[in-house]
Every structure is written in structure tokens, then in C-alpha cells.
Amino acid sequence: MELYIDRDALGRALGRIQRVVEKRSTQPVLANVLLHAREGLLRLTATDTEVAYIGQVDANVSSGGEVAVEADALFRIVRKLPEPTVHLTLDDKQRLTITAGRASFTLNGLSAEEYPALPPFEARERATVRDGDLLRAIEQTAFSIATEDVRWGINGAHIEQVDTDAGPRLRLVATDRHRLATSQIPFEGQVAFPARMLVPRKALGVLQNLLSGSDDEVTLGFGEGAVQVRRDTDQFWFRLLDGEFPDYKAVIPSEHSHTMLLDRAELDATLDRVTILLTERARPVRFAFADGTLTVDVENVDRGKVEEALPCELDGEPITVGFNGRYLREVLRAVHGGRVRMQLSHALAPCLVTDPDVEDAFFVVMPMRLD
Amino acid sequence: MELYIDRDALGRALGRIQRVVEKRSTQPVLANVLLHAREGLLRLTATDTEVAYIGQVDANVSSGGEVAVEADALFRIVRKLPEPTVHLTLDDKQRLTITAGRASFTLNGLSAEEYPALPPFEARERATVRDGDLLRAIEQTAFSIATEDVRWGINGAHIEQVDTDAGPRLRLVATDRHRLATSQIPFEGQVAFPARMLVPRKALGVLQNLLSGSDDEVTLGFGEGAVQVRRDTDQFWFRLLDGEFPDYKAVIPSEHSHTMLLDRAELDATLDRVTILLTERARPVRFAFADGTLTVDVENVDRGKVEEALPCELDGEPITVGFNGRYLREVLRAVHGGRVRMQLSHALAPCLVTDPDVEDAFFVVMPMRLD
Numbered sequence: 001m002e003l004y005i006d007r008d009a010l011g012r013a014l015g016r017i018q019r020v021v022e023k024r025s026t027q028p029v030l031a032n033v034l035l036h037a038r039e040g041l042l043r044l045t046a047t048d049t050e051v052a053y054i055g056q057v058d059a060n061v062s063s064g065g066e067v068a069v070e071a072d073a074l075f076r077i078v079r080k081l082p083e084p085t086v087h088l089t090l091d092d093k094q095r096l097t098i099t100a101g102r103a104s105f106t107l108n109g110l111s112a113e114e115y116p117a118l119p120p121f122e123a124r125e126r127a128t129v130r131d132g133d134l135l136r137a138i139e140q141t142a143f144s145i146a147t148e149d150v151r152w153g154i155n156g157a158h159i160e161q162v163d164t165d166a167g168p169r170l171r172l173v174a175t176d177r178h179r180l181a182t183s184q185i186p187f188e189g190q191v192a193f194p195a196r197m198l199v200p201r202k203a204l205g206v207l208q209n210l211l212s213g214s215d216d217e218v219t220l221g222f223g224e225g226a227v228q229v230r231r232d233t234d235q236f237w238f239r240l241l242d243g244e245f246p247d248y249k250a251v252i253p254s255e256h257s258h259t260m261l262l263d264r265a266e267l268d269a270t271l272d273r274v275t276i277l278l279t280e281r282a283r284p285v286r287f288a289f290a291d292g293t294l295t296v297d298v299e300n301v302d303r304g305k306v307e308e309a310l311p312c313e314l315d316g317e318p319i320t321v322g323f324n325g326r327y328l329r330e331v332l333r334a335v336h337g338g339r340v341r342m343q344l345s346h347a348l349a350p351c352l353v354t355d356p357d358v359e360d361a362f363f364v365v366m367p368m369r370l371d
Numbered sequence: 372m373e374l375y376i377d378r379d380a381l382g383r384a385l386g387r388i389q390r391v392v393e394k395r396s397t398q399p400v401l402a403n404v405l406l407h408a409r410e411g412l413l414r415l416t417a418t419d420t421e422v423a424y425i426g427q428v429d430a431n432v433s434s435g436g437e438v439a440v441e442a443d444a445l446f447r448i449v450r451k452l453p454e455p456t457v458h459l460t461l462d463d464k465q466r467l468t469i470t471a472g473r474a475s476f477t478l479n480g481l482s483a484e485e486y487p488a489l490p491p492f493e494a495r496e497r498a499t500v501r502d503g504d505l506l507r508a509i510e511q512t513a514f515s516i517a518t519e520d521v522r523w524g525i526n527g528a529h530i531e532q533v534d535t536d537a538g539p540r541l542r543l544v545a546t547d548r549h550r551l552a553t554s555q556i557p558f559e560g561q562v563a564f565p566a567r568m569l570v571p572r573k574a575l576g577v578l579q580n581l582l583s584g585s586d587d588e589v590t591l592g593f594g595e596g597a598v599q600v601r602r603d604t605d606q607f608w609f610r611l612l613d614g615e616f617p618d619y620k621a622v623i624p625s626e627h628s629h630t631m632l633l634d635r636a637e638l639d640a641t642l643d644r645v646t647i648l649l650t651e652r653a654r655p656v657r658f659a660f661a662d663g664t665l666t667v668d669v670e671n672v673d674r675g676k677v678e679e680a681l682p683c684e685l686d687g688e689p690i691t692v693g694f695n696g697r698y699l700r701e702v703l704r705a706v707h708g709g710r711v712r713m714q715l716s717h718a719l720a721p722c723l724v725t726d727p728d729v730e731d732a733f734f735v736v737m738p739m740r741l742d
Binding site for chain 2: 073076077080081082095102103104105106107108269270277302303304305306307308309310
């Protein structure tokens with residue numbers, strides 16, 4: 001193997017691989033990236049057996065070949081090379097030499113046969129979405145996946161199809177039973193989504209890193225217990241989790257006796273301040289919604305108290321509710337628009353949080369009992 | 372107590388205090404800052420009993436008073452206040468209310484009598500230095516103070532007077548026995564520096580944070596086992612360590628059979644790259660100095676090897692030396708100039724590292740045995 005390749009393009013591909021590679025796996029070979037040079041390009045493959053990424057970078061290849069080398073070391077080397085043109089050569093003892101300008105590294109590699117083969121994948125159905133839409137849907141939901149209480153069925157994000165006035169949409173849903181986040185995006189294609197369609201958190205993280213927020217087309221291929229994502233020359237594959245997402249629609253409130261309209265940035269800044277005195281994260285922040293004014297306060301018997309008032313449009317009777325400040329802030333960050341609407345029927349009922357101006361996402365936050 | 376004060380000025384003073392305050396002290400009262408309002412200003416005092424800081428901020432005081440409140444909470448509150456004008460009021464239960472715009476915090480305070488009194492200090496001698504000079508001397512030496520092997524006598528930076536062709540200088544010296552760093556700065560005043568003048572690392576850290584790098588005058592007051600630093604309205608006080616710095620001049624090489632001149636940034640970038648493959652920090656990097664070229668290399672039996680060549684002016688016979696890459700890089704960062712000079716008499720002799728163009732600092736790095 002011998003080739004010339006651009007440092008920055010190679011560095012970007014290796015950067016994507018870092019999230020796939022397991023550095024502390026029980027199978028040390030998974031800390032490697034498989035390099036495969038053929039005419040005009042270098043293909044890079046990484047997997048932890050649950051997710052896999054295949055990228056390719058244009059290269060001036062004078063002799064093809066393959067080798068597996070430590071992914072982290074190669075990434076750190078490439079990022080620090082002093083010149084933009086990188087020369088890669090492989091000797092017959094699987095030693096990869098990386099030269100750029102006056103720097104020359106040699107990494108001890110493994111033969112490609114030692115690298116695990118990717119499982120066969122056949123897409124039975126395909127959908128296409130926009131890169132930026134998919135990125136938004138991940139950003140609006142992934143934060144709600146349970147981290148501590150990883151119960152079967154909610155330890156990933158659920159994908160399903162919903163039919164809206166504007167046509168069919170692909171919806172992502174995630175919940176940790178304290179809050180629920182949904183986001184929907186347009187798609188093209190005919191897909192019969194099965195009930196078990198649970199995407200692991202790691203796959204969403206890798207995908208988020210792969211997407212650019214552009215208008216480019218991304219193809220989703222649905223196969224037996226696995227999904228393949230193609231974007232430009234990048235291929236990403238992940239296994240679905242075994243488990244069925246609960247009937248989340250049961251917790252979405254359909255009737256509201258109180259509807260509040262607030263400035264999103266103002267409410268976020270208020271929550272940032274009032275939570276300073278909270279020693280325990282699980283303590284509630286008190287929200288007193290009244291005509292024209294929301295008063296937010298926290299009292300910590302040992303340390304002191306904080307109170308802040310901000311403008312609020314209220315439709316309904318005044319109501320006082322407790323929320324977990326961190327959970328609500330994470331939802332506020334996902335709302336995106338300038339205003340936020342909160343709706344509930346009583347102080348302990350699920351609260352629906354939406355952007356009043358855009359209908360492509362909604363959130364539910366469970367209130368907390370106030371002392 | 373009642374006053375109006377500028378949020379950003381108060382925030383800066385509280386920021387300096389954060390490095391003084393001990394959050395996990397056995398004396399919980401030391402987590403507080405003592406506030407003392409009198410005509411036209413608010414004075415802030417913090418101490419861990421080894422170092423103390425007194426700052427003051429202009430304020431519009433309508434009623435004086437004092438209170439001690441949690442320093443960390445006050446800092447985090449002030450930084451996040453939504454308006455630049457802050458209103459502070461104290462009630463008769465030692466509760467401090469902090470109001471700015473629509474945000475209102477109340478912190479439970481302690482009466483000023485519960486806050487420890489600062490020890491009496493009398494300066495027997497004084498010296499004045501420039502803020503920027505003192506900051507440079509700290510930056511050039513503090514990194515060499517021993518962190519793990521904190522032997523008596525080298526667990527701080529030593530201050531002494533040296534006489535140069537340009538007049539008397541105040542010199543800071545620090546060593547961990549692997550490397551030694553010295554830096555000297557002009558001063559005015561008559562000071563009979565005692566042999567025991569050992570400044571603790573924490574005091575240097577607080578001082579570094581206090582200095583701005585400007586041409587402003589800083590006054591050093593030397594008292595019984597303690598030093599006071601005054602800069603503008605800031606006062607900083609620290610106890611000297613009990614211990615006598617070793618005779619460091621014995622390790623400074625006076626004769627050199629090899630003198631090397633190198634580009635500092637180039638050598639630093641080379642070391643940044645060649646150390647990527649070092650799994651253990653204590654392994655040496657090999658430096659082969661030859662006529663016109665320095666070849667730097669690292670070999671890691673498991674992972675691979677790296678070699679890099681860079682231009683080098685050598686006066687003397689070619690020589691191969693081992694160095695700890697991290698220690699040498701820290702010294703290179705302290706040298707400041709464009710070029711660096713390395714001088715030694717044989718491969719295991721202390722290596723003198725200097726800026727060939729500026730004589731206000733020098734460094735000694737101990738070589739390592741190569742296998």
C-alpha cells in the first residue's frame with residue numbers, strides 16, 4: 001500500500017471514527033481502524049459490533065492494500081502533522097509509515113484479516129430525509145433518553161411514522177419518564193415501520209457527529225434489526241435495541257385549563273439563576289403563573305432564597321406548579337423558537353411544552369410536588 | 372448595610388477571591404467572603420489562614436455594615452445577574468439581599484465577628500517591582516515547583532537578590548530536581564533577603580491571577596515569615612514556607628563542550644508530535660544533535676516509532692542525549708524568545724537552556740539515561 005492523501009480530509013474521517021471505536025473493549029482489535037486503499041480512495045472502517053462506520057477519502061493511490069492500526073494514535077498523529085500532504089506506506093510486516101514534511105511516524109498494524117468482518121446487511125425498505133432535518137430531530141430528542149434508569153424499552157429513541165396535515169412524517173421520540181421529547185421531519189419513501197424500532201444512544205451520538213445540518217440528502221435503509229445511514233460517501237450502520245417503546249401517547253395531555261406563553265430566552269436565563277442555590281438537583285423550582293407575571297422561586301433553608309418575576313401571558317386561572325429546573329431547561333433548549341407555550345390542566349398533571357409558532361416538535365415535562 | 376455597586380467590578384473582585392477560599396476546609400467559615408461597606412467602597416476579605424486577599428470596589432454606600440457570606444454562591448450569583456447595577460442590602464438577621472433588574476437573591480450570612488481576624492503584619496522592608504515583570508517571573512518558574520515529591524525546601528519558589536551588570540535583581544527560583552527554573556526582574560528598594568524565603572505554590576497562583584501584565588507598580592512588603600503584596604487597591608498576604616531552599620547553584624553547569632541553537636517553536640512542535648506514541652511519560656525522547664541537524668526520535672516496542680529531523684546549529688562534537696519530553700516542553704514554553712540555546716558537557720550532565728537573546732531567565736534540565 002502506498003498513497004498520498006490530504007491531512008485535513010483524513011483527519012475529519014478519523015474524527016468521525018473516534019466515537020465509534022471502543023478504546024476499552026474486551027476485544028482489543030476494536031480499538032483499530034481498518035484502512036483499505038484502492039484506486040483513487042482510502043476507505044476507513046470502524047466498528048464496536050453494535051455500530052459501524054465506513055468512510056472514504058480521496059487519495060492518490062499508487063499501490064492498494066489494507067491494514068488495521070490503532071485509531072486513536074492515528075487520529076492524534078494526523079491532526080498534528082506539519083504539512084497538508086500525507087504519504088502513507090505499508091511494509092510487509094504490517095507497519096504503516098505516515099510521513100508529512102519532516103515528521104515520520106511508523107505504527108505497528110495488524111493484518112486486515114484480524115479485523116472483524118461487518119455483519120451482512122440488506123435494506124428491505126428505504127427512506128430519504130434531509131441532513132439538517134435529521135440533525136434537528138436528534139438534537140430535540142436524544143437528551144431525553146434515560147441515562148440512569150435504563151429500563152427496557154426506553155433506553156433508546158423510538159422511530160415511527162405519523163400522518164400530519166402536511167403529509168407523512170418520520171418521528172423520533174425519547175423519554176426517561178420525567179420528560180418526553182418528540183420531533184418530526186419530512187421524508188420520502190414507503191416504509192412500514194415496525195413497533196420495535198429503538199435506536200441506541202451511541203448511534204444517535206455518532207450520527208449527530210456525522211451530520212452537517214445542510215440540505216444534503218441522507219438515505220436510511222431499514223433491514224432486519226438494523227438500520228443503515230448513507231450520506232454522501234459515508235456509511236453508518238447500527239443495530240436496533242431489543243425492546244418495545246411504551247405507549248407514550250397515553251401521557252400526552254389532550255386538555256388544558258391553563259395555557260402560558262413566555263419568552264424562551266428570558267425563562268432560560270431565569271432558570272439558570274434560580275437554580276444556583278439548589279444543592280440537590282432533585283428539588284423543585286416553584287413556578288407561580290399569574291395574570292401577566294410568572295414568579296419563579298427557590299428556597300434553600302441553609303443557604304438562602306431567590307425569586308424572580310418575568311412577563312407571562314396566562315389563559316386560565318393562576319396556578320402554582322413545581323418543576324425540575326434542569327429538565328425544563330433541557331426542554332427549553334430543544335424548543336428552538338423565540339417563544340414557548342406551556343399547557344396543563346392542574347398542578348400535578350403532565351405539562352405540554354411547545355413552540356407556539358412551529359409544529360414540528362413537542363415535549364412533556366412531569367411536574368414535581370411542592371412541599 | 373445598603374449600597375449600589377457595579378456587577379462586573381464586583382465579579383472581578385470575587386473571581387480573585389475564588390482561588391483564596393478553601394471550599395473543603397475543616398473550618399467551614401473559611402468558605403465565606405467578608406464584606407465590609409463603608410463610605411464609597413465595599414471591601415472584600417478572604418483567607419485560608421495561609422494566604423489572605425483584601426480587595427475593594429467602588430460603591431455607592433448609603434449605609435455601612437459587614438457580613439460574611441458564601442463566596443462561591445455570591446460569585447456565581449453576581450456573574451449571572453441580568454443588569455449591571457447591583458443593589459445589596461443586609462437585614463438584622465445577617466441576610467444579604469442581592470437585587471439586579473428582576474432577579475432577587477437572599478443569602479444567609481454570618482456576623483462579621485465569626486470571620487477569623489487576619490494576623491497582624493508589619494513590613495520591615497519594602498521593594499517595588501513592575502506588575503508585568505513579576506507576572507513573567509512567576510510564569511517562568513512556578514511550573515518547576517515539585518508536585519509529587521514535595522521535599523522540605525523545594526515545595527515552593529525561592530526569592531533572592533542577585534547582582535548583575537545591569538544592577539541588583541530580584542530572582543525567583545524553583546526546582547523539582549528534574550529541572551530548575553530561574554527568572555530575574557528589576558526592583559527598587561533595600562531588602563536584606565533572608566536565606567529562608569520560600570513562597571508556596573498557592574500564593575503564586577493567587578498572585579498570577581491578581582497581576583495584569585501591565586507596567587503598574589507593585590509593592591512587596593517583607594515581614595516576619597510573611598510577605599504582603601499591594602497592587603492598586605488590592606492587598607494580598609501570604610505566609611512563607613518553613614524550609615531552606617537547597618544550594619541550587621551547584622547544579623548549574625559552568626562549562627559546556629556542546630552548544631546547540633534551535634528554533635523554539637519548531638522544537639516545541641516536534642516534541643508535541645514525537646510524544647504521541649509515549650505510553651509512559653517517564654520514557655526518554657532521544658535527541659541526536661549533529662552538524663546542521665537534530666534528529667528526535669521515540670520508539671515504543673508495542674505501538675511503533677516516530678522520527679523527526681530539524682535544523683540545528685551545533686558548536687562541538689555530535690552528541691546523543693535523552694530528555695523527558697514533557698519537562699523540556701514546559702521549559703521551552705518558559706523561554707519566550709524565538710530561539711533557544713541548549714548547552715551541556717556530556718550526555719548525562721545537566722543541560723542549561725536559555726534564550727540566546729535575553730538574559731533574564733535560565734533553566735536546567737536533567738537528561739535521562741537512554742537504553
